[in-house]
Amino acid sequence: MANDGTAVIGKAITIRGEIEGRQDLRVEGVVEGHVRLDAELVIGEGGTVKGEAHVAVLTVEGHFDGIAMTDELAHLMPGCDATGTITSPRVVIEDGALFTGTLDMDVGAEPAPGEARHG
Amino acid sequence: MAETTIGSRTRIEGSVTGRDVLVVEGEIRGTVTMDAPIRIEREGRLEAEVAGPEVAIGGTVQGHVIGLKKVEILPGARMIGDVRTPRILISDGAVFRGRVDMDVGEG
Numbered sequence: 451m452a453n454d455g456t457a458v459i460g461k462a463i464t465i466r467g468e469i470e471g472r473q474d475l476r477v478e479g480v481v482e483g484h485v486r487l488d489a490e491l492v493i494g495e496g497g498t499v500k501g502e503a504h505v506a507v508l509t510v511e512g513h514f515d516g517i518a519m520t521d522e523l524a525h526l527m528p529g530c531d532a533t534g535t536i537t538s539p540r541v542v543i544e545d546g547a548l549f550t551g552t553l554d555m556d557v558g559a560e561p562a563p564g565e566a567r568h569g
Numbered sequence: 570m571a572e573t574t575i576g577s578r579t580r581i582e583g584s585v586t587g588r589d590v591l592v593v594e595g596e597i598r599g600t601v602t603m604d605a606p607i608r609i610e611r612e613g614r615l616e617a618e619v620a621g622p623e624v625a626i627g628g629t630v631q632g633h634v635i636g637l638k639k640v641e642i643l644p645g646a647r648m649i650g651d652v653r654t655p656r657i658l659i660s661d662g663a664v665f666r667g668r669v670d671m672d673v674g675e676g
Contacts, residue, residue: 543658545656545658550671
């Protein structure tokens with residue numbers, strides 16, 4: 451994804467509120483609230499995001515607790531600890547990742563039971 | 570270890586239990602409880618409660634899956650339901666809809 455580098459929220463930073471952006475964001479500190487990105491959100495090892503994330507790609511190396519919706523991919527890395535709901539067309543969970551919650555990858559694959567497809 | 574294969578033209582309704590590796594290429598409706606690894610191949614279809622030490626899903630599963638050690642969801646798999654296991658791997662290209670519970674106390 452072409453953009454101007456990666457924004458970083460450092461280890462000693464806590465943000466409560468909303469973050470919006472069009473470049474990749476790496477969280478090494480703590481974010482509580484809502485993250486909305488047209489790019490990749492990386493929650494680094496030791497980083498925490500609590501709340502909602504609407505992003506193109508989510509990569510979790512640290513802690514995530516909340517609701518994540520991605521346009522492309524959610525990637526849970528070894529050593530991460532994620533809780534909540536992930537809706538994404540693609541989800542990869544690596545060996546050694548921890549996840550408790552709900553996964554919904556059935557995005558546009560076929561209509562849910564009882565749901566009519568309108569063309 | 571011996572291996573039991575439910576072939577692609579076989580359909581079972583009821584319960585399957587055992588101590589051998591179970592490979593499913595056909596269809597099972599009911600319960601599957603094994604003391605050995607369970608492997609659901611690409612053509613395999615389960616509408617079942619599945620429990621075993623290790624469960625590898627390459628086909629279609631609708632139901633609850635318990636992997637006492639590990640659950641693996643492979644590319645091309647389609648899993649609808651809940652998974653309970655201390656260790657899970659989901660490959661790119663798998664489809665999963667349901668809950669994952671890894672909240673298994675260690676030690």
